[in-house]
Amino acid sequence: MSEHPKYDTKGMPFRLLGSSGLRVPVFSLGGWLTLGGSVKGDPVREIIKTAWDNGVNMIDCAEAYAAGQNEIEVGRVLKELNFRRTDLIITTKLFWGTRRGPNDMGLSRKHIVEGTKESLQRLGLEYVDIIFAHRCDHTVPMEEIVRAFNFVIEKGWALYWATSEWSAQEIEEAHHVATKLHLIAPIAEQCEHSLLHRERPEREYAPLYRKYNLGTTVFSALAGGILTGKYNDGIPEGSRLHVEQDPQFKRKVEFLKSDEGQKQIKIVRDLTELAEKELGCTVTQLALAWVARNPNTSTVILGATKPEQLLENLKALEVIPKLTPEILAKIEEIAGNKPQPWSTYGRPPLDLFSKRSVL
Numbered sequence: 450m451s452e453h454p455k456y457d458t459k460g461m462p463f464r465l466l467g468s469s470g471l472r473v474p475v476f477s478l479g480g481w482l483t484l485g486g487s488v489k490g491d492p493v494r495e496i497i498k499t500a501w502d503n504g505v506n507m508i509d510c511a512e513a514y515a516a517g518q519n520e521i522e523v524g525r526v527l528k529e530l531n532f533r534r535t536d537l538i539i540t541t542k543l544f545w546g547t548r549r550g551p552n553d554m555g556l557s558r559k560h561i562v563e564g565t566k567e568s569l570q571r572l573g574l575e576y577v578d579i580i581f582a583h584r585c586d587h588t589v590p591m592e593e594i595v596r597a598f599n600f601v602i603e604k605g606w607a608l609y610w611a612t613s614e615w616s617a618q619e620i621e622e623a624h625h626v627a628t629k630l631h632l633i634a635p636i637a638e639q640c641e642h643s644l645l646h647r648e649r650p651e652r653e654y655a656p657l658y659r660k661y662n663l664g665t666t667v668f669s670a671l672a673g674g675i676l677t678g679k680y681n682d683g684i685p686e687g688s689r690l691h692v693e694q695d696p697q698f699k700r701k702v703e704f705l706k707s708d709e710g711q712k713q714i715k716i717v718r719d720l721t722e723l724a725e726k727e728l729g730c731t732v733t734q735l736a737l738a739w740v741a742r743n744p745n746t747s748t749v750i751l752g753a754t755k756p757e758q759l760l761e762n763l764k765a766l767e768v769i770p771k772l773t774p775e776i777l778a779k780i781e782e783i784a785g786n787k788p789q790p791w792s793t794y795g796r797p798p799l800d801l802f803s804k805r806s807v808l
Contacts, residue, residue: 461504467664
């Protein structure tokens with residue numbers, strides 16, 4: 450076996466993932482819809498190599514992405530590139546499975562255990578760093594879910610577990626069960642967060658950030674491409690909303706025709722002007738930097754169909770320090786959608802720097 454290539458952060462900043470001691474890059478690489486899906490073969494290798502060459506050593510996968518092909522493609526490339534396993538942070542997610550049997554999906558102990566083993570087989574790895582519950586399963590007792598992920602960690606198949614698109618109530622329940630039974634609690638939440646999607650990550654999760662030091666691995670920071678500006682004048686041929694046949698994308702096309710959709714397009718146009726005139730960057734880079742600047746964001750997951758796209762998005766690192774309080778105030782004025790704080794019911798608010806102030 451040839452010598453492992455040496456990992457260099459190339460100046461990539463790292464943050465702790467939630468309450469854990471795991472350090473993750475501010476920007477990570479995701480495989481939803483792309484790696485193993487619309488992107489196969491050598492281009493997958495090129496994208497992952499480009500990420501690595503620019504300090505991105507974290508790759509986010511899922512059993513359901515491209516019906517398992519995402520994990521297979523990523524695993525193949527990791528083997529070909531011969532990266533040292535300890536230099537990598539590999540994550541995957543369980544819920545939908547790759548088959549449709551009654552126990553081939555969900556979060557029963559059976560699927561968590563068997564699904565984890567199948568994911569590792571597709572990836573060609575002995576363990577993943579983080580295994581996510583891709584959704585909460587309301588048909589399974591929370592105690593069973595927490596015990597099963599605890600078992601997976603004790604077996605050495607994963608180092609941590611986390612949640613994805615869980616409600617604050619569900620995350621809270623998982624923590625209560627873990628505390629009561631002296632088991633391992635989830636360390637992070639993979640949620641949608643962007644300048645156009647803010648209520649859950651900024652308002653609903655607010656108590657969890659303070660109480661459990663919850664971290665987020667953010668997806669769709671560009672609001673499904675809307676914040677790139679490419680849909681400002683309709684749906685261009687070859688774009689995701691033009692190509693993808695999934696119902697969620699068809700709903701997005703209809704949404705953009707609505708008054709609310711056009712309101713979002715207006716926000717993107719105004720943000721574009723701010724980005725170009727005052728920050729010397731693209732609206733895409735502004736949108737990514739804005740999410741990354743949030744202190745509760747552990748990592749922002751980037752999708753890419755080609756290396757050039759990834760390199761362009763990574764320039765958002767240069768924009769983060771430029772987001773001064775004055776610029777952030779201008780962004781808020783344009784967006785006009787900051788979640789409202791919880792009501793004080795007529796009482797004077799607590800001092801802003803109070804430990805229990807409601808932000």
